[in-house]
Amino acid sequence: MSRKLLIYFLSLMFIPSIFFLLSGFNNKLPVNKNGRLVIHFLNIADGKKIARDSIYQNAFGEAYTVSKLKYYASNVHLDNFREKESYHLIDAFSSDSFSISLPPGRYNNFNFLLGVDSIKNCSGAQSGVLDPLNDMFWTWNNGYVMFKLEGTSAFSTADLHRIEQHVGGYKGAYKTMREINLSFTANPVIISENKFQQLTIQINIDKYWQGVNEIKITALPVLSAMGEQAKKVADNFPGMFSVQHITSQKN
Amino acid sequence: MLIIGAAKDDGYGSYKPTPLKFNIPVGWPKPPTDIFAKNKLTEDGFQLGKKLFYDGRLSKDGQTSCASCHQQFAAFSTYDHDLSHGVNNTFSTRNAPALFNLAWMTAWHWDGGINHIEVQPLSPLTAPNEMGETLDSVLIKIKTDDNYRRMFKAAFGDAAVSSQRMFKALAQFTGSLISANSKYDKVKRGEDTLTQYEQAGYEVFKTNCASCHKEPLFTDNNFHNNGLTLNRFNDNGRQKITLLGCDSLKFKVPSLRNVQLSFPYMHDGRFYALSQVIDHYTNISLTKPGLDTLLKNKIAINNSQKNQLIYFLYTLTDTSFTKNKRYAQ
Numbered sequence: 001m002s003r004k005l006l007i008y009f010l011s012l013m014f015i016p017s018i019f020f021l022l023s024g025f026n027n028k029l030p031v032n033k034n035g036r037l038v039i040h041f042l043n044i045a046d047g048k049k050i051a052r053d054s055i056y057q058n059a060f061g062e063a064y065t066v067s068k069l070k071y072y073a074s075n076v077h078l079d080n081f082r083e084k085e086s087y088h089l090i091d092a093f094s095s096d097s098f099s100i101s102l103p104p105g106r107y108n109n110f111n112f113l114l115g116v117d118s119i120k121n122c123s124g125a126q127s128g129v130l131d132p133l134n135d136m137f138w139t140w141n142n143g144y145v146m147f148k149l150e151g152t153s154a155f156s157t158a159d160l161h162r163i164e165q166h167v168g169g170y171k172g173a174y175k176t177m178r179e180i181n182l183s184f185t186a187n188p189v190i191i192s193e194n195k196f197q198q199l200t201i202q203i204n205i206d207k208y209w210q211g212v213n214e215i216k217i218t219a220l221p222v223l224s225a226m227g228e229q230a231k232k233v234a235d236n237f238p239g240m241f242s243v244q245h246i247t248s249q250k251n
Numbered sequence: 252m253l254i255i256g257a258a259k260d261d262g263y264g265s266y267k268p269t270p271l272k273f274n275i276p277v278g279w280p281k282p283p284t285d286i287f288a289k290n291k292l293t294e295d296g297f298q299l300g301k302k303l304f305y306d307g308r309l310s311k312d313g314q315t316s317c318a319s320c321h322q323q324f325a326a327f328s329t330y331d332h333d334l335s336h337g338v339n340n341t342f343s344t345r346n347a348p349a350l351f352n353l354a355w356m357t358a359w360h361w362d363g364g365i366n367h368i369e370v371q372p373l374s375p376l377t378a379p380n381e382m383g384e385t386l387d388s389v390l391i392k393i394k395t396d397d398n399y400r401r402m403f404k405a406a407f408g409d410a411a412v413s414s415q416r417m418f419k420a421l422a423q424f425t426g427s428l429i430s431a432n433s434k435y436d437k438v439k440r441g442e443d444t445l446t447q448y449e450q451a452g453y454e455v456f457k458t459n460c461a462s463c464h465k466e467p468l469f470t471d472n473n474f475h476n477n478g479l480t481l482n483r484f485n486d487n488g489r490q491k492i493t494l495l496g497c498d499s500l501k502f503k504v505p506s507l508r509n510v511q512l513s514f515p516y517m518h519d520g521r522f523y524a525l526s527q528v529i530d531h532y533t534n535i536s537l538t539k540p541g542l543d544t545l546l547k548n549k550i551a552i553n554n555s556q557k558n559q560l561i562y563f564l565y566t567l568t569d570t571s572f573t574k575n576k577r578y579a580q
Contacts, residue, residue, distance in 0.1 A: 124289065124369035125418035132373055133386050133414050139373040141364040141492050174494065227494050 035104055035191035037078070038198040040097035041090045042244050043069055045205035050092045058209035062217045064153035064163055066205070069093070070136060071147040072116050072129070073180075076100060078107040078189065087116065089129035089136065099196075107189040110199060114237050115146030115177025121170040141225070143170045146177050147237070149208065156221035163217060165208075167233050169226025176226065176234035180241045189246055202244040211236030263410040264401045269294040271423075273354070276431035278439060279467050282354045286368050286426050290419045295406040300424025302402060303417060305580040308392050310382035312338045317375065317421075318580065320347040324573050326509035327351060327428065333520025341380035344484045346520035348505060349513040351430040351572065356472050361502045361518040363474060364492045368426055369418045386414055393417065430508050430572040431467075438566070439467070445566065452563025455556045459532070462545050463504045469567065474501035475543040478535040482519045499541055511568045525561050 043049065046056035050066050057063045069092035076083040081102045088098045120130060121143045130137075136145045149165040156163050169176045182201065189197055209215050213232040223229055271292040275281060290296075304321075307314040320335040320343070321327040327350035329335045335343045345361055359365035365374065375381040376389060393399045393412050400410040407416050437443035445453060456464075465471045474489045479500060481487065489501035502518045516522040522531065532550045535542065552560065572578075 122366040124286075124367040124422070125415040127413060127415040131414055132370070133390070137370070137373070139370075139377055142366040142370055 033104075033193040034101040035193055035195045035197065036099050036101055037189060037191060038097055038099040038196060039073075039076070039110075040198055040200045041073075041092075042200050042202045043090075043092040043096060043205070044202060050205070052093070056205070058206060058217070060209065060214075060216050060218075062153055062155040062209075064151050064155070064217060066092070066149065066151040068148060068150035069205075070134075071114060071203075072136070072144065073098075073112045073114060074116055074120075075111075075113040077109070077111040078102060079105075079109050081107070086112075087120070087129050089134055102191055104192045105190075107191065108183060108185045110182045110184070110189075110201070110243070112180050113177050114180050114241075115234075116144040116170070117177065118170045118175065120144075138168060143168050143226070146234070149205070153217045153221070155217040157218070158221040162221065164222045164224060165220075165233065166224045167230050169230050169234075171226075174226045174228075174231055176230050178234055178237040180238055182241060182243050184243050184246065187246055198247045200244040200246070202242050203240050204242070205240070207240040208233070208236055211239040261404070261410060263397070263404040266404055266408045268296070268406065271297060271427070273427070274429075276429065276436070276467075279431070280355070283357050286354050286422065290369065290422055292423055292427070293406060295402070296420050296423040297427055299399075299402040299406045300420040300422065301578070301580075302399070303421050304424050309376060309384060309389050310338055311384045311388075315382050317372070320375075320381075321350050323575075323578055324512070325349070326430065326512045326569075326573055328513040330512070331514070333515045333523075335381075337378070337380040338383035339379075341383075343378075343380055344486065345518050346515060349509055350425055351428045351508065352468055352506060353428065354426045355468055358472075358503070362488045362492045363503055369422045371425075372418060372421050390414060390417070428572075428578060430569040432571045433508065433569040434566040436467075436569070445563075448559055449563050449566050451556070452559035452561065453566075455552060455560040456563050459550050459552060460507075460560075463543075464507045469507040470504045472504065474498065474503055475545065476500045476541045477502070478531070478539050478542050478546060479517060479521075482521070484519070486518065488518065497541070501543075507564060508567045509569055509573070511565050512573065525564060526557060529557050529560060 045066065048054050048056065050069055052067060053065070055063055055065055071090050073088045073090055074086055076086045076088070083100050090096055116130065120126065130144070136148060137143070138145065145166045145168040147165070147167040149163065151163045152161045153163050154161055158164070167176050189199055191197055209217070212235050215233055215236065220229060223233065271294055273287055273292055303309065304317045307316045307319070309316060315338050320329045322330050324330065329347040333346060335347045337343055348361065353359065353368055356368075359368060359371050360374070365371045373386070376384055377386065390412060400412065403412050403416060404410040406420055434443055438445055463471055463473070463475055476499070481500065487499045489498040490496065492498075510525065514523055514525070516525070516528050522528045529552060532546070533552050535546060535550070537547055537549060
């Protein structure tokens with residue numbers, strides 16, 4: 001065998017090994033492999049999980065039902081970890097959780113924005129959960145409905161005794177998005193490689209009606225525009241959320 | 252695998268978009284925001300937007316398109332109508348504004364309630380007294396039409412239909428409607444001259460009208476209370492959007508370009524003739540609460556000046572725009 005031919009064969013053998021090395025190297029890049037955190041929203045009122053046929057009573061003795069409960073959770077943070085392009089739409093009747101990928105570690109704080117940041121409110125046609133198809137965008141005075149609660153109550157003076165709470169407004173004094181900051185220092189979320197963990201956040205509708213401000217169905221059965229009333233309602237948002245539990249899941 | 256996947260024919264034609272340049276007319280300011288910054292202007296996107304604009308299937312009754320109320324021969328306003336017809340024999344509560352030079356606006360509609368050109372169509376599409384449709388239903392009609400799917404692919408790279416793409420395409424069409432070739436423009440470019448009468452009218456205009464109807468767009472794109480009385484719809488304009496008392500009865504200043512064709516005038520079309528509009532301004536009660544400070548000085552325009560002014564306003568008619576086949580169905 002000539003020397004040239006030998007080199008040729010050797011190099012042929014070498015090519016696959018380069019690929020092998022490259023792929024192997026790729027898999028062993030010195031970054032931590034992320035774990036996943038499922039964030040589940042437990043929607044409750046009057047001590048019961050929100051369900052279509054349930055009847056709830058608020059602090060003012062007003063009985064009501066809930067047929068729709070949707071809200072945006074965006075700009076999700078766990079300590080210093082910030083989810084990119086972080087927009088989630090929670091629907092109590094169809095999708096009440098989402099999951100995020102984040103590096104292994106101990107996390108003591110969960111922060112998000114209830115609603116949609118002002119920039120996305122005025123940046124044109126959006127897609128995904130921000131698509132106006134989700135029926136969470138005002139067409140005549142543009143901006144997102146941050147939080148939507150619909151149902152019925154005998155205490156509602158509106159047509160068909162309906163309750164329609166569409167809380168929106170993103171500008172200046174009338175902005176309705178609110179920072180929600182939850183801590184769990186005693187029982188941190190521990191994320192490890194390739195593992196699922198679940199964080200359950202409770203949202204208590206009782207506190208929608210009675211928080212820092214009192215919202216009575218009799219007085220405000222329908223809220224469908226930004227303004228002073230919407231701002232008052234939004235001030236109740238932070239008090240509605242609490243950490244319910246943190247569980248490890250297999251996988 | 253990727254290469255094979257890309258080469259596979261989906262039956263909706265090819266994606267070779269032709270870029271379009273957005274040309275700012277000579278002597279005009281740059282638009283305050285670039286409405287095409289995140290919506291790359293292409294011939295394919297423009298053509299898709301045009302098809303959507305003229306398609307009656309976007310409405311509940313299948314017949315009411317954007318163009319029903321925005322007619323090209325009327326500079327994309329509703330010709331000779333104070334209010335416009337919606338589906339099911341309904342009427343709108345405001346006069347359909349003419350559509351041109353929209354890229355220079357920062358807020359759309361008479362009250363500025365629309366914060367981005369892309370989301371504007373949502374309002375007429377879903378309003379029960381306009382096109383009366385739901386967004387879901389519109390998308391179903393488009394998705395099941397292969398012609399549309401080919402055009403979505405040509406414009407956006409694949410045949411997937413989404414509200415975002417539909418709105419971006421519509422914005423490419425409406426945002427490209429530029430009217431900048433009236434006699435006035437030709438005069439400014441040195442290609443024509445005003446008659447003595449028109450020139451006299453131009454002077455009347457500059458003295459009395461130009462602070463709100465600012466050249467060269469003939470609007471300051473701002474909101475002013477011009478002394479109109481509250482109408483039967485209790486329409487207080489800008490206040491409904493900002494909730495500020497000081498914005499009561501403020502409306503966006505419409506451009507005076509093509510004003511000869513966009514009658515009737517004002518947000519509710521209450522004036523049919525330009526002479527009525529001028530009379531309104533000369534007869535305003537200066538003590539009217541909320542009246543814009545720019546109108547606090549008596550506007551004195553005599554009858555011959557009024558005619559001169561109207562002749563000047565006619566020089567703002569741009570028939571190369573209203574007859575431009577590129578904008579036609």
